[in-house]
Amino acid sequence: xxxxxxxxxxxxxxxxxxxxxxxxxxxxxxxxxxxxxxxxxxxxxxxxxxxxxxxxxxxxxxxxxxxxxxxxxxxxxxxxxxxxxxxxxxxxxxxxxxxxxxxxxxxxxxxxxxxxxxxxxxxxxxxxxxxxxxxxxxxxxxxxxxxxxxxxxxxxxxxxxxxxxxxxxxxxxxxxxxxxxxxxxxxxxxxxxxxxxxxxxxxxxxxxxxxxxxxxxxxxxxxxxxxxxxxxxxxxxxxxxxxxxxxxxxxxxxxxxxxxxxxxxxxxxxxxxxxxxxxxxxxxxxxxxxxxxxxxxxxxxxxxxxxxxxxxxxxxxxxxxxxxxxxxxxxxxxxxxxxxxxxxxxxxxxxxxxxxxxxxxxxxxxxxxxxxxxxxxxxxxxxxxxxxxxxxxxxxxxxxxxxxxxxxxxxxxxxxxxxxxxxxxxxxxxxxxxxxxxxxxxxxxxxxxxxxxxx
Ligand SMILES: *Cc1c(COP(=O)(O)O)cnc(C)c1O
Numbered sequence: 001x002x003x004x005x006x007x008x009x010x011x012x013x014x015x016x017x018x019x020x021x022x023x024x025x026x027x028x029x030x031x032x033x034x035x036x037x038x039x040x041x042x043x044x045x046x047x048x049x050x051x052x053x054x055x056x057x058x059x060x061x062x063x064x065x066x067x068x069x070x071x072x073x074x075x076x077x078x079x080x081x082x083x084x085x086x087x088x089x090x091x092x093x094x095x096x097x098x099x100x101x102x103x104x105x106x107x108x109x110x111x112x113x114x115x116x117x118x119x120x121x122x123x124x125x126x127x128x129x130x131x132x133x134x135x136x137x138x139x140x141x142x143x144x145x146x147x148x149x150x151x152x153x154x155x156x157x158x159x160x161x162x163x164x165x166x167x168x169x170x171x172x173x174x175x176x177x178x179x180x181x182x183x184x185x186x187x188x189x190x191x192x193x194x195x196x197x198x199x200x201x202x203x204x205x206x207x208x209x210x211x212x213x214x215x216x217x218x219x220x221x222x223x224x225x226x227x228x229x230x231x232x233x234x235x236x237x238x239x240x241x242x243x244x245x246x247x248x249x250x251x252x253x254x255x256x257x258x259x260x261x262x263x264x265x266x267x268x269x270x271x272x273x274x275x276x277x278x279x280x281x282x283x284x285x286x287x288x289x290x291x292x293x294x295x296x297x298x299x300x301x302x303x304x305x306x307x308x309x310x311x312x313x314x315x316x317x318x319x320x321x322x323x324x325x326x327x328x329x330x331x332x333x334x335x336x337x338x339x340x341x342x343x344x345x346x347x348x349x350x351x352x353x354x355x356x357x358x359x360x361x362x363x364x365x366x367x368x369x370x371x372x373x374x375x376x377x378x379x380x381x382x383x384x385x386x387x388x389x390x391x392x393x394x395x396x397x398x399x400x401x402x403x404x405x406x407x408x409x410x411x412x413x414x415x416x417x418x419x420x421x422x423x424x425x426x427x428x429x430x431x432x433x434x435x436x437x438x439x440x441x442x443x444x445x446x447x448x449x450x451x452x453x454x455x
Contacts, residue, residue, distance in 0.1 A: 007040060032059035035430060035437055037409065045404065048441040049411040052225060053257050053374065053428035056284035057334045064289045064330040071326030080320050088325040094332055095294070098266070102275045104302040107312065108320040108328075110291035112256035112282035113147030116218070118295045119278045120151040121314050123216040123250045126301050129308030135248075137172045137209050139202065140218040143419055144178065145226045146254050155218050158226050159419040174209060176201050178223065179232040182367045182378070183386060183417060191233045199239035203246075211247035216278075221268035224257030228376025228413050228424035229369055237272040250301075256282040256293065261335060261431060263372035264345040267296075271371070277301060284431070289327035291318075340431040347433050348372040354442040355427070362449050364389065373431060377445070378416055378424040388421040395452065396423030403448030408441050 009025040019026055028040040035058060037045040047055065057064060075085050092106045107122075109115050120138060127135035140146065142157035153162060154173040162169065177184065177198060185194040206214050217240065223230040244251045253276040258268045260281050265271055267279060279296040286292030305312060335341065348371065355375060359365045366380030379395055381387045389395040391414065400412035403425070416422030427441065 034058045034060075035433065044407065046408045046437060046440055046444075047429065048408050048445075049426060049428045050284075050430055051288065052283065052411055053262060053426065054283045054288045055430045056261060056287040057331050057340070058430045058432055059288075061287075061289075061330075061334070063334060064287065064327055067326050067330035068289055068323060071323055075322050078322060079317070081315070084320070085322040085325065087322055087329055088320050091325045091329040091332065094329065095266075095296075099296075102298065103296050104299040105297045107295040107297065108325065109293050109295070109316060110318050110321065110324065111147070112254075112280065112293050113149040113152045114316065115256065115280040115282055115293040115295050116147045116152040116155065116254060117149050118312075118314050119218075119252050119254075119280050120155070120216070122278060122295065122297065122301065122312060123252060125309075125313060126250065126304050127215055129304050132212070132248075134210075134213050135215045137174060137213045138216050138218060139174045139176060139205055139209075139214065139249075141178045142175050143180065143223070143226045143415070144218075144220055144254075145224060146218060146220075147256075156226075157419065158415070160415055174205060176205050178227065178230070179219075179236045180223075180227060180230050181233045182230070182369065185233070192235065195233050195235045195239050198236060199243050202240060203243045206243070206247045206249060211249070214247065214249045216250040216252045217244050218252045218254060220254045220256075220258060221272065222258035222263055222371055222374060224374075225411065225413055225426065226419075227416050227422075228378060228426050229258075229371070229374050230376065231369060231371050232272070237269065237274050241274050241276075250277040252276060252278040252280070254280050256280055257428075258371075258374060260284040261341050261344060261372075262374045262428065264341055264348060266341070268371075285331070286324055286328045287331045287430075289331065290321070290324040292321075292324040292328045335431060338432070343433070344372045344431050347429075347435070347438060348374075350435055351375055351427065351429075351438050351442070354438055355445075358442050358446045359449065362446075362453070364395075364449065364453065370427075373427075373429055373433065375427045376413075376424050377427070378422065386417075388417050389423055391415075391421040394423075396425060399423070399448055399452045400425050402451040403445055406444045406447055406451075408444035408448075410441075410445065 012025040029037050030040050031038040096103050140155040144157045146152040146155035154169045157175050262284050277298050282293030355368050364379045367378040381389045396414040397412040411426040413424045416424045
């Protein structure tokens with residue numbers, strides 16, 4: 001094969017690499033820098049979504065690159081059964097520093113899927129250590145995404161990713177309705193009544209399975225890819241936590257996409273007035289420089305482990321990988337030093353205003369929702385009835401590709417309404433995004449939607 005820049009789509013499709021699709025070739029990226037991706041065909045893309053909301057300090061940030069490369073020369077790999085590194089210790093201490101009264105430990109892995117897998121096991125072991133061995137069932141929500149390994153996939157209410165594997169998904173994983181006000185709050189219902197209905201449904205589900213059998217309830221604090229930045233109705237998580245506590249069920253919040261500062265506070269749950277028993281994080285935590293995800297654990301759980309076996313029975317070759325810790329530490333240091341969470345809040349407000357100003361006029365834009373630098377635009381056929389566009393049109397991905405053709409990357413979604421119909425796009429720029437960049441992102445989205453309507 002020749003140099004990057006000479007690779008054609010045909011070369012890519014015929015290469016030995018199994019891509020996401022066997023028939024559609026992904027574009028070749030030859031360089032990344034700040035908010036931009038440069039493609040081998042000469043195009044320059046303004047990144048409005050950081051892939052799947054991954055990027056928090058821009059692409060190829062020289063400070064992070066240096067930290068990662070220095071780490072490789074310092075300590076490249078160690079096995080965690082015998083060794084640790086100062087960089088991993090520092091990252092853990094830094095992340096928990098402000099939450100000393102709430103959190104006890106953090107556990108580092110390489111992907112969100114691994115983090116949720118670990119959370120399922122940690123919850124199970126928590127009850128096992130107390131002799132409550134029947135507590136092994138989990139409840140999560142429809143239209144949720146919790147990862148692609150078996151535990152995460154089993155928790156996910158995302159038919160498109162589950163269908164081929166239904167036969168290997170255990171029936172200890174149960175589902176309740178999502179907290180999705182725009183579509184599922186009845187017109188005659190107040191938000192309070194809607195929240196009560198959802199909390200009652202969770203309680204009924206726990207009672208049906210038997211509280212002695214339920215270990216945990218999983219939810220995304222702000223729902224990510226599946227429904228597109230859906231925030232919970234006011235009071236939802238407080239009500240849900242009450243139900244969980246009543247039945248000794250652990251509340252586990254998946255903040256892999258919405259956490260690590262994406263919504264303006266390090267944990268999205270800080271804005272809900274609760275502390276979950278376990279939190280998982282990933283994506284923006286390491287900004288894509290090296291695979292990094294984390295499980296944040298409260299004293300309640302660590303204390304039970306301490307009194308019991310004193311060890312979490314779960315290990316990976318690359319857990320707490322020093323290279324990823326170095327990346328995470330550099331990323332978190334930049335976010336703190338440069339006050340980027342303030343920028344997330346300020347630019348988030350600006351993004352909201354711009355999106356509403358430029359997109360509300362379109363008949364197919366049904367809802368614009370989100371928090372911080374995490375915004376979803378849901379498309380509909382009819383704004384009044386909320387009827388989705390015909391699913392066979394694949395409008396979400398189509399609109400995304402039209403926006404991409406004009407040089408801006410956003411993240412597409414489909415199955416928004418019920419896992420099968422509904423379309424949205426997700427906007428999640430880097431935490432250091434500027435007003436000018438937001439203007440370009442939003443104007444280009446408006447042009448892409450116009451292109452779609454004109455087709
Ligand atoms: C991305 C994501 C995951 C899975 O993380 P991976 O790193 O892709 O394994 C889990 N939960 C949520 C909410 C996510 O957005």
